[in-house]
Amino acid sequence: MTDASAIRPGIRASLMTPDTRTRRRNAAEARFRLYGRIAIAIGLAALVVLMGSVLANGLGSFRQSFLTLEVHLDEKVLDKSGARDPEAMKKVTTIGYGKIVDAALKATIAAEGIVVEGLTDKDVSDMISKEAAALVRNRVLADPALVGQTVAFKVLANGRIDGYLKGRVTMDSAERDSNVSPRQLELADALVARGILAKSFNAGFITGPDASELRPEAAGMGIAILGSAYMMLVVLFLSLPIGVAASIYLEEFAPKNRFTDLIEVNISNLAAVPSIVFGILGLAIFINFAHLPQSAPVVGGLVLTLMTLPTVIISTRAALRAVPPSIRDAALGIGASKMQAIFHHVLPLAAPGILTGMIIGLAQALGETAPLLLIGMVAFVRDYPGGLFDPATALPVQVYNWTQRADPAFVERASGAIIVLMVFLLAMNMAAIVLRRRFERRW
Amino acid sequence: MDDMRLTERALDAGTTKIMARGVQVFYGDTHALRDVDVDILDRTVTAFIGPSGCGKSTFLRCLNRMNDTIPVCRVEGTITLDGEDIYDRRVDPVQLRAKVGMVFQKPNPFPKSIYDNVAYGPRIHGLTRNKAELDGVVEQSLRRAALWNEVKDRLHAPGTGLSGGQQQRLCIARAIATSPEVLLMDEPCSALDPIATAQVEELIDELRANFSVVIVTHSMQQAARVSQRTAFFHLGNLVEYGETGQIFTTPRDPRTESYISGRIG
Numbered sequence: 001m002t003d004a005s006a007i008r009p010g011i012r013a014s015l016m017t018p019d020t021r022t023r024r025r026n027a028a029e030a031r032f033r034l035y036g037r038i039a040i041a042i043g044l045a046a047l048v049v050l051m052g053s054v055l056a057n058g059l060g061s062f063r064q065s066f067l068t069l070e071v072h073l074d075e076k077v078l079d080k081s082g083a084r085d086p087e088a089m090k091k092v093t094t095i096g097y098g099k100i101v102d103a104a105l106k107a108t109i110a111a112e113g114i115v116v117e118g119l120t121d122k123d124v125s126d127m128i129s130k131e132a133a134a135l136v137r138n139r140v141l142a143d144p145a146l147v148g149q150t151v152a153f154k155v156l157a158n159g160r161i162d163g164y165l166k167g168r169v170t171m172d173s174a175e176r177d178s179n180v181s182p183r184q185l186e187l188a189d190a191l192v193a194r195g196i197l198a199k200s201f202n203a204g205f206i207t208g209p210d211a212s213e214l215r216p217e218a219a220g221m222g223i224a225i226l227g228s229a230y231m232m233l234v235v236l237f238l239s240l241p242i243g244v245a246a247s248i249y250l251e252e253f254a255p256k257n258r259f260t261d262l263i264e265v266n267i268s269n270l271a272a273v274p275s276i277v278f279g280i281l282g283l284a285i286f287i288n289f290a291h292l293p294q295s296a297p298v299v300g301g302l303v304l305t306l307m308t309l310p311t312v313i314i315s316t317r318a319a320l321r322a323v324p325p326s327i328r329d330a331a332l333g334i335g336a337s338k339m340q341a342i343f344h345h346v347l348p349l350a351a352p353g354i355l356t357g358m359i360i361g362l363a364q365a366l367g368e369t370a371p372l373l374l375i376g377m378v379a380f381v382r383d384y385p386g387g388l389f390d391p392a393t394a395l396p397v398q399v400y401n402w403t404q405r406a407d408p409a410f411v412e413r414a415s416g417a418i419i420v421l422m423v424f425l426l427a428m429n430m431a432a433i434v435l436r437r438r439f440e441r442r443w
Numbered sequence: 444m445d446d447m448r449l450t451e452r453a454l455d456a457g458t459t460k461i462m463a464r465g466v467q468v469f470y471g472d473t474h475a476l477r478d479v480d481v482d483i484l485d486r487t488v489t490a491f492i493g494p495s496g497c498g499k500s501t502f503l504r505c506l507n508r509m510n511d512t513i514p515v516c517r518v519e520g521t522i523t524l525d526g527e528d529i530y531d532r533r534v535d536p537v538q539l540r541a542k543v544g545m546v547f548q549k550p551n552p553f554p555k556s557i558y559d560n561v562a563y564g565p566r567i568h569g570l571t572r573n574k575a576e577l578d579g580v581v582e583q584s585l586r587r588a589a590l591w592n593e594v595k596d597r598l599h600a601p602g603t604g605l606s607g608g609q610q611q612r613l614c615i616a617r618a619i620a621t622s623p624e625v626l627l628m629d630e631p632c633s634a635l636d637p638i639a640t641a642q643v644e645e646l647i648d649e650l651r652a653n654f655s656v657v658i659v660t661h662s663m664q665q666a667a668r669v670s671q672r673t674a675f676f677h678l679g680n681l682v683e684y685g686e687t688g689q690i691f692t693t694p695r696d697p698r699t700e701s702y703i704s705g706r707i708g
Contacts (some may be wrong), residue, residue: 139446156577161562228482255514256514324551326547326549326551327551327553327554328512328616329509329512329547329551330547330551330552330553331553331563331615332509332512332540333509333544333545333546333547333618334540334541334544334545334563334564334567334617334618334621335537335538335539335540335541335542335544335564335567335568335621336537336563336567337537340567344567345553391585
């Protein structure tokens with residue numbers, strides 16, 4: 001027998017006092033833990049700042065300033081013939097309707113007895129959004145019987161007035177701004193005091209189409225949401241079956257040789273290819289070669305499918321590999337064919353992993369902007385897409401678009417769109433977690 | 444030595460179920476099994492013993508072509524089941540495995556209900572015409588595996604919720620539900636406690652009435668208890684094959700004697 005004390009002399013110290021070596025090891029561990037905590041704290045702080053700034057900027061966009069006006073729909077202006085023929089009435093443009101709305105506001109100001117020094121007619125008409133005339137016109141054309149009556153309308157206030165109510169525009173900034181005068185802001189104060197001008201929930205921001213540079217108050221992201229939804233459908237229905245089928249083949253059936261190794265390496269590399277490259281590929285193949293329409297969700301969906309496939313394939317293969325081989329052996333040992341073993345036993349066990357990978361891929365595709373810019377989804381679209389082949393835009397592209405515009409009111413819009421995008425992403429990640437919990441099985 | 448084996452074979456009472464001649468197995472460049480000749484008899488328990496890595500599991504997996512799933516594995520020689528070469532190109536391994544069932548070292552029930560575990564084989568092979576018949580097969584298989592009384596009230600509980608010994612008996616029930624002719628068992632008791640082992644051994648003895656059972660085991664006591672015939676493998680060679688009693692009492696090869704008496708392993 002060897003004598004232990006001969007190997008490590010001096011180890012007979014009391015257990016109650018740690019020796020220097022132990023102390024040093026403990027100190028190293030404590031330091032390492034501290035570094036970890038600091039890293040997490042920095043990450044969390046960045047997240048809080050980001051979310052805070054987005055929420056602070058963007059929440060305002062969900063509430064908008066509206067004027068409640070009693071508009072007298074004058075027959076002399078809107079329907080000179082008196083026949084209530086919608087075709088004839090269409091000849092009256094928004095300019096005609098604009099005058100009526102302006103008159104309604106002027107009448108309201110007079111009726112309420114509001115006096116603002118030096119207030120011009122232009123000041124009054126600029127209180128109202130250019131969108132208001134279109135709103136009234138659409139209502140009247142849809143229901144010609146309204147002509148001649150006095151109808152209450154809730155119309156959008158001008159973006160600057162909305163900014164004043166939200167604190168973005170002040171008396172000082174109005175002095176220097178050619179688009180808004182301090183007189184208008186005084187008038188706005190008076191209208192707010194009388195309950196004619198007030199903020200309320202703005203459904204148009206979520207459902208409405210985008211608006212031009214001059215009327216940020218009317219801009220919405222309905223088309224962007226719809227376009228993104230169409231693209232996600234395309235991505236889901238293409239990349240899930242293609243990705244899962246490819247993974248099953250590669251993982252379970254394909255022989256292991258140089259060629260399949262090459263394919264594997266390339267799939268991993270594809271996952272790292274910058275997304276804009278996929279945009280160029282989509283432009284070349286789907287639009288220039290296959291002549292699919294520009295700006296269409298189908299092209300966007302196809303490009304995003306190409307981009308998502310590597311992610312789906314990699315995560316599906318990982319999920320398949322994680323199924324214990326004993327399950328495969330069990331099925332094969334009873335005389336199941338390879339395909340039966342896979343479809344009856346391996347795939348159900350891999351399903352949570354596959355679904356999670358798919359949802360992560362979808363979330364990635366939902367937030368992708370660069371390839372969509374190249375295939376024309378950055379276009380200004382006013383008409384709702386009726387299907388996959390109609391022009392549309394996408395949520396992240398809409399955010400990009402709005403941040404490019406000069407009017408500061410669009411900053412709020414962009415942040416609002418980011419909030420909506422993040423809500424969708426959060427919902428998808430929650431779905432991934434729920435699905436994983438639901439399908440998770442032990443073996 | 445070959446002569447001795449030939450005389451022994453002449454004495455065999457049972458009919459030959461599986462006949463292996465000159466079987467060689469390679470894993471890539473490794474020659475894992477050399478020149479194995481074995482006759483496995485019908486309605487007999489045959490035990491394969493030998494130290495780890497001696498090729499006994501490899502040979503067992505040749506008998507139902509489970510080695511096909513290993514890409515680098517290559518099998519030479521002939522193995523016949525009832526006189527038909529199982530490595531013939533026309534043989535579908537799927538059909539072969541329905542006839543030659545297998546129970547693995549680690550209990551591996553499917554993460555499904557007990558009923559579905561047993562019913563899976565009959566379902567994929569279309570052995571039953573209706574639900575009542577399937578129910579019958581499930582019950583009969585569970586009874587033969589000595590598990591029926593323990594699980595008859597919870598057939599739809601997950602099979603993975605059973606204890607280790609119960610899981611292994613469930614796997615045996617699953618294997619016999621397809622009415623195989625040969626049952627291969629790869630160390631079926633190595634993951635079980637002594638009580639569960641005793642139950643499974645008792646079961647193996649009962650199964651002999653209907654099947655030819657081949658069992659790989661590390662425990663010589665187990666081989667002595669359950670088998671009628673024993674084959675001793677060492678370093679990829681079949682050293683000795685004969686009546687279990689003879690192998691354990693009067694081994695003819697010095698290596699067998701050393702192994703049985705615990706000198707090599």
